[in-house]
Amino acid sequence: MSTTPDTTATEASPPDGSTPDGAPPGEAQKLPLFALLALATAVFITSLTETLPAGLLPSMSGDLNVSEAATGQTVTIYALGTALTAIPLTAATARWRRKRLLLTAVAGFAVANTVTAVSSEYGLTMVARFVAGVAAGLAWALLAGYARRLAPVPLQGKAIxxxxxxxxxxLSLGVPAGTFLGTQLGWRWxxxxxxxxxxxxxxxxxVAVPDFPGQEAGPRPKMLRALKVSGVSAVLFVTLVFxxxxxxxxAYIATFLDDVGLGDSADLVLLVFGAASLLSIWIVGAQIHRRLxxxxxxxxxxxxxxxxxxxVLSDSTALVYAAAAxxxxGWGGVPTLLQTAVADAGGEEADSAQAMLVTLWNVAMAGGGVAGGLLLDSIGSDSFPWTVLVLLAPVLVVVVASRAHGFPARRPGV
Incomplete structure (x- = not known):
């Protein structure tokens, strides 16, 4: 998963003072839910395309005649496609109409997933996954910003x-459903x-999503300038390591569960994980304005x-489900939290900071796929949760230390 808004995402409302959906300032403001749900579906497809192999590794590796560690690199190559192209493609398409660009990105997923489904060659599958990652780079460069522009200013956090x-x-419905479908009919379906x-x-x-103009002609934003803004580096570090x-x-949860004797229950464990993620994002959406x-x-x-x-307790089935919950x-609200934090910290450089966030997010996704494969081959899947604990220690230190900037006790404007 990767996240960054479009290059005009920080525009709070049209210059005439009306709300983004055209309502005059004095009228009751509400969210354009039908359009936002279309964007949520785009996020769903982007996220599910990225993570679907996690529940299908054993069957995919068998059909492609490669190891599970090698099949896990289908997640890595997807993330690399996004990480390598998000910033240059965002800059190159900055002046495109937003709806045209979004439709192009979504069409890219249709092509890439179709090729993945029919491919019997590992190399071709990896190419298709890379293309899907490129499409994700375009999509993530739009979606959060699009949501902000659709909503009146007081509701922009809820819109995101x-x-x-x-x-x-x-995670809660797609990956378990995909895993179940793959088990019953084959991973290609x-x-x-x-x-x-x-x-x-x-x-x-x-039909449902209004169009917006791209960025007006002018100098391209300098991405590295955002690193000099107080708090941005802290948020980007937390993003990368978290x-x-x-x-x-x-990325290797199916393999981990198989090794602890719960391979046949991977879809149910992922269902618990995803249901808890839904609760998490609801809590974050309700509280982020004051408690980021x-x-x-x-x-x-x-x-x-x-x-x-x-x-330490994976020999207990009940505790594995509790751990997934x-x-x-914890994880469900993280994308919204980090997006909001980097936008707050970035200020006038928010667009550049967001573009860097999506790149680092996908560098981390790619790195996680590679590191997980190395750990699996050299130590075994039981090393995964210990590695998570080691990496989260500096994350916690940085978040706690960034009290003035990055993760402030009081958000700007609150």
Missing amino acids: AVAMAGIPLA AFLSMTALTVVLLVWIS VLAHTILY RQLTIASTLLVAAGAAVLA LWGL
């Missing part, structure tokens, strides 16, 4: 939370079902608690 609900939905959903989404966006920790475990710092600390501790249970409760 609605759009980002696609992430826990993908899971990817073909993604293509079918994407076609529906293309029609939905065309996502790395999560991915090392999540506290929520970020709580998220870190909850994921660490889940990893600790998996590290703790993990999901």
